[in-house]
Amino acid sequence: MEVVKCVIFLQGKLPSHADLIHALSGNKDLKLPEGAEMVSLALSESTGAKLRELFDTSLYLQNLRASEFGAFVLYSPVIPSTHTLLSQNFHAFPQGTVCIAGAQLQGKGRAGNVWESPKACLMFSFTMKMTSGRLLPFLQYVVSLAVIEGLEETCNSKGIPAPEVRIKWPNDLYAKGNRKPTTCLDALIQELDPRAANLRQEELLAFIMSRFEKLNGKFPTDGFSPLQESYYSRWLHSGQTVTLEEKDPKSSEVSHVPVTIRGLTPSGTC
C-alpha cells in the first residue's frame, strides 16, 4: 500500500509573513499529522510548477482583496483534515489563516459525520478569533453570505452567468432548491451558458475570502442586524410553511403543527 506523505506548503501575501513561514518550517511544537512536514512554497521551480497545476496559490493571492482573511495560506495536496490541522495549531497562525486541501483523508462533517473528498471539491478552513459567544451562532450566516456573494462576484468578474444559490437554514447552500450534496458549479453555469469557461478554485476562494473580510468588518461591533436583510434575501425560507411534529409529554400523542417561517430569533435560531 502506498503511503502518501502529507506536505503542507506555506505562502503569505504580506511581507511580514516571510519570517513566520521561516519560523513555522520545521517547527517541532506544531501538531501535525504523522510524518507530515511544513515547507515554504518558495521552493524549486519544478515543485512549484507541479503544485500550480493542483492549486495555484500565487493566482489565489493575486485575486485576494483581503488583507487579513485568507492572506496566510496553507496548501496541502493530501491531508487528513484542514479543520483538524488549524484547530490543533490555532495559536501558531495569524487570524484568518486559510488551509486548503486537494484531498482529505479524514474530513470532518457536522455532528461527527465523515466528510468525503469529492474530486474538484473546494475544501478549506480558516481561523477566526471571536470574543463574543453571543455572536457565534451568527458567524455561519456571515460565511454563507460570503460564499454566495463571492460566487456571484467571481462569475461577474469573468463575464459568465452566476447560478442562483440559496441558503437553507442554517448554512447549507442549495442550487435550484436541490439538496444534492455534489452539485457541480461548473455544470450549473454550463446550463446557463454552454460557452462559459470553468471556474478556477483559486479565483472563487479569493473572492469568497475577500467578501468575508468585508462582511465581517463591523460584525464584531454591530452584530448581525446590518446583514440580516441580505441574509433573508438569499434564503429559501421567507414565508415558507413547514410542519412541526409535537409530542404531548403526558399522552405521547404526536400532532402536526403548520408554522410559517418569518425570520431569525434574537439568539440566531429559526
Ligand SMILES: O=C(O)CCCC[C@@H]1SC[C@@H]2NC(=O)N[C@@H]21
Ligand atoms: O457536515 C457539514 O455540513 C460540514 C462539512 C464540512 C466539511 C469541510 S471540508 C473542509 C473542512 N475540513 C474538514 O475536515 N471539514 C471541513
